[in-house]
Amino acid sequence: MAALTRSAPSEQERLSHEMGMHTEKLSGRSLEKFFDIDLHEEHGFSLPGAFDVDFNKRAEIDASDLSSSAVNLRIRSLMKDGYGTIVIKNPGAKHSIGVGILNRLNLIIEGSLGYFGLGLIDGPNVRISGRVGWSCAENMMSGTVLIEKNAGSQFGAAIRGGDLVCKGNVGSRTGIDMKGGTIIVGGDTGAFTGFMMQRGRMVICGNAGKNLGDSMYDGIIYIGGEPQSLGVDAVWSEMNDLDRKWLERKLRMYDVGPKGGIGAFRKIVAGKQLWNYDNLEPTEKKLVL
Structure with missing residues (x-):
């Protein structure tokens, strides 16, 4: 096998090095902590779109006659009102349920979800008693998701943090x-x-x-x-x-x-x-x- 040789860097390589694009060491690193959420909450700051919720405050959503968008809007409305535990009944394998939740939340789903459920979440703890379709918890940032039965393809695609089970x-x-x-x-x-x-x-x-x-x-x-x-x-x-x-x-x-x-x-x-x-x-x- 021929020995590897390194040629003189091109102008594009030189510029990229000057911009610091080759200095990050990926090996052995975890996600970088950019700020302390507890410290920010003490001073009145929190994540964008996050609400102060009480886990002892419980509400239920019957999704039988609701669209996915309506269910997600209802979840957001309940979190805004301080509900920290939300139960979704009769989800009917609807797609894109529970996406974009950037909040601490105890979410219980009694049934199965369709495609793209719980994508882009950052913080909630979710338990699903049924199955889930393709791309469950895509781009999940933090929190936990526990599925009791089976899951489709691309499970946890591009996940960045948390536990997906x-x-x-x-x-x-x-x-x-x-x-x-x-x-x-x-x-x-x-x-x-x-x-x-x-x-x-x-x-x-x-x-x-x-x-x-x-x-x-x-x-x-x-x-x-x-x-x-x-x-x-x-x-x-x-x-x-x-x-x-x-x-x-x-x-x-x-x-x-x-x-x-x-x-x-x-x-x-x-x-x-x-x-x-x-x-x-x-x-x-x-x-x-």
Whole structure:
């Protein structure tokens, strides 16, 4: 294999370095904390669109005859009135329920959701007694989402924080473009799970489809079962005591786990052969792929 050589930087590369675009070290970092929400609340500040709610103040929404938009507006209205616990009855697998909630909230959904449920949320704790469709909790920032049954494809797409848990099986491309947080699957997951994963942790208690962790940049995948195959640049790594202690604590919180117990888990990380992909010669690219 030919040795890699670095040519003189182009004008575009020089400018990008001067702008500080190459100074961030991604390895080992978590989400950056830009401000202390508790400190800001003391001075009368909080997140945009957030309301002061009381978890002991409870309300119910019967979604039988309501559109998705009407349900979401009703949730916002109740939060504005200080309700911290909201129960949605008869959701009827409607799409886009509970999106854009930027608030501390205890949200209970008695039934199933359709596509794109709970997207762009930042703060609520959600429990769903039924199933969810495609792209549940897409771009989730913080909080918890617990699904008692199964989930569709692209579960937790581009998630950035919080805990997203499905006790059943999920579809393909789980955690695609994952940027942080934790995704836990109590059962099996489909093909291309963890595709282009960048940060965070994913826990799969069952089996996985083809190309697990394909093109992952960073982050960790734990699997208790067997993957059909690993994707490009996904490699096995050694489990350590910190991995096992973290798994024990996290899985105990949500009462899930593999049939063989914590000892059944194996660890997958990025091989990092694609980090400098553009610098590889054509023959070397073929070897990587």
